[in-house]
Amino acid sequence: MRLLAHLARAAIALTLLTVPAHAERVRDLGQFQGVRTNQLTGYGVVVGLPGTGDDNLEYLTQAMKGVSGRMGLTLPPGIAPGLKNAAAVMITADLPAFAKPGQRIDVTVSTIGKAKSLRGGALILTALYGADGQVYAMAQGNLAVGGLDASGRDGSKVTVNIPTVGRIAEGASVERAVATGFDSGEMLRWNLFEADFLTAARVRDAINTRLPNTASVEDGVTLALRLPGNPDSRASVMAAIEMIDVNPAETAARVIVNSRTGTVVINSAVRLSPAAISHGKLTVRVEENQQVVQPAPFSRGRTATEQHSNVSVEEENRSVALFRGGASLSKVVDALNMLGVTPSDLVAILEALKQAGALKAEMVII
Template sequence: MKMLRFGLLMIALSVIAAPVLADRLKDLARIKGVRNNQLVGYGLVVGLDGTGDKAPFTNQTFRNMMTQFGITLPPGVNPNLANVAAVTITANLPPFAKPGQELDITVSSIGNADSLRGGTLLMSPLKGADDQVYAMAQGSLVVGGFGAQGADGSRITVNVPSVGRIPSGATIEREVMSPFTRGDTITFNLLRADFTTARRVVEAINGQLGPDMAYAHDATSVSVKAPRDPSQRVSFLSILENIEVNPAEDAAKVVINSRTGTIVVGQNVKVSPAAVTHGNLTVTIEENPEANQPNPFTDGETVIEPNTQIAITEDPARMFQFGPAVTLNEIVQAVNQVGAAPGDVMAVLEALKQAGALRAELIVI
């Protein structure tokens, strides 16, 4: 018997936002031009226990490496590279990084290698978007994944054994030029664009440093007059980034995760007057196949005929009413009183939005 129940049995989470508290400027914004830069490289991991790949580009890379070491492989010789794997290397170059400092790197197989456990990355250059080399990577991999395979072909894998990390596995060779010391101003870009927050940032800076020290370009960018001397600019920024600002309240939103059943209702969500009723529909499908036997002393065959029975049951629904200017707390109480499941809450919120009664942006992720 197959049971098809229309409804989502999930866990709902309703969050009541706390009062807005003051945040430091460093938590609300980032300095323009001060950013990470992504690096990427290609290399070989050697020393594997027969878990390497057999990709053609691995053989080509291996031959090129041997040539650089002054070793020429005979033509037509195809080396067995079961202990070698071709990989990509990725890293983030932080702002103000200087040559000689070290970076953590992530090494990922790009062929059909089974595992990188126990391997060693050979020296590989890491390049930026401008195709310039900014770091050199090398070292022994730390692999969190594990895999095992039996003689009958059965296997078990824990996590991902084809990806590993090398702490401090890359050394910075080139510095990225930063616009930090250029110009007469420093610009802060808000992490969340908001006109009210931008105005409050300007007011907080001018209130502490003096009038006309800061001005807003738009809902994201705020510029502050700053000294040109680098040492003075560092001290100046130390003061700026610790100024406390009361950020504006976000717009009213209801976020629904249809995969996990999570429902987050923002603080400013309101509902216009509306009456809601919602019930669950249960469809039961039962298969009872019947066998028809042929007549005696005949050449007939037994025939299986399907026999399907379908029953539909609708659970009793309860109605609840929202009054005018309903608050978040009243919404939660009304839904909890009727014992609605998370899936039902999702359907109710979507219907309220379509009816124009939900005064909030409905976001489904």
């Protein structure tokens, strides 16, 4: 019976040891070079606003004259049209990879002047440009605005969400396709989202195990892939590569500190060398009081004031937390919670540990 028990324990231990680490798909670790979205921008005019548009701004006046000129209407020189029902806006959109002429994409419209709200407005036909200055889409349509702005004559005002930003679902039509290089050349490159030599090597090995002599590492980010020249076969191979499971390297030890919000994030790779922490809070309070002093009856004295100051010093008693070598994230958090530290105190402790050489991690301040 004892032998059977020992064998059972050994089998369980062997099972635990052979459990694979958490694997990620190749498509979640990076992307093929050139297969990406492209940003588009444009400048246009929104009309039909119920008096919530811009004032008679010069750039909006020029834009309205340009729009009127395209319609065959020439405004008299020196006359600025009433523009409270119109607003100058910037249009932004993302052009997906492989988008073809005639397909529709979403656009976001934002005011650039003094317009109070875009609710109820319609965007006039506007060209959307890429980084190369070429027109890739044309946008037009009625805006959907989730914000609300209301004001009273006494100056009171209520604003819900952001009424100066709107969205047009499928509001732009693609006019030009972007070349991705997908079907040209023998080599196609694949890039990691975050540079890591070990992860790049593991992705290479996983791809070559599935498709021998296909991948080679160029640097800590890029892999060169030898793929078939036929677009149909190339797409099939790319789809197979994206679904391969890879065990990525453990992330580097890193502590992220948001100095504006006081947020501190510590990843699981952070370890501490032996260190002792004692964090106390010293409070110095100074109180100033003025007392009125009256003269004695029938005397020639005058009423005066006397200054009384009270200075007190308080120091909270804090225990000392001892970190042994290789302390993990959970032990670090438990010890700091025992000290009762606030986020701002935590930042000070982490900086002190870093200076002492006990914190083996990169500190990133955002």
